[in-house]
Amino acid sequence: MFCKNCGKEIDDKAAICLYCGVSTSESEKPRQQEATNALAIVGFILSFFIAIAGLVCSIIGYKRAPEFGGKGKGLALAGIIISAISMAITLLYIVILLVMMGSAISSVV
Ligand SMILES: [Zn+2]
Structure with missing residues (x-):
């Protein structure tokens, strides 16, 4: 050989x-x-900054965790939860903003 x-x-x-x-x-x-489950780590980090990208990476990282002997499963799960929460908060902000804008417009008119 x-x-x-x-x-x-x-x-x-x-x-x-x-x-x-x-x-x-x-x-x-x-x-x-x-090998480290890079996607789980990337997803976890991204979930703090870009929720959608973090969510996608975390889901893939979570699904691929068995390939890495279960590594990054917890991290990926945390990434999914964090990005889901931040997306919910963002959505809430948008709704509040729209309601405020709507009431502001209606008070002017
Ligand atoms: Zn050699």
Whole structure:
């Protein structure tokens, strides 16, 4: 087989590469498990600033959490809740603003 790090041919049974010392048993799987659920983190952060974007990212992050061994599930859930609350508050503000504008216009007319 060939070393993943330096590309030189090494013994099939060798635990480490004789040329660069990198472990040959290093498979792709543990790396994927170590990967962070970036979408959950991004969604959580975005939920404070752009509620809709945060909500979308959080939902995707939540759905993809099992791929990361459940990582970021809580964070994604928090992102969903925060963005939902901030969206509700924004909606409330719009409604209040419209009502105030409506009453202001009607008082003038
Ligand atoms: Zn090597």
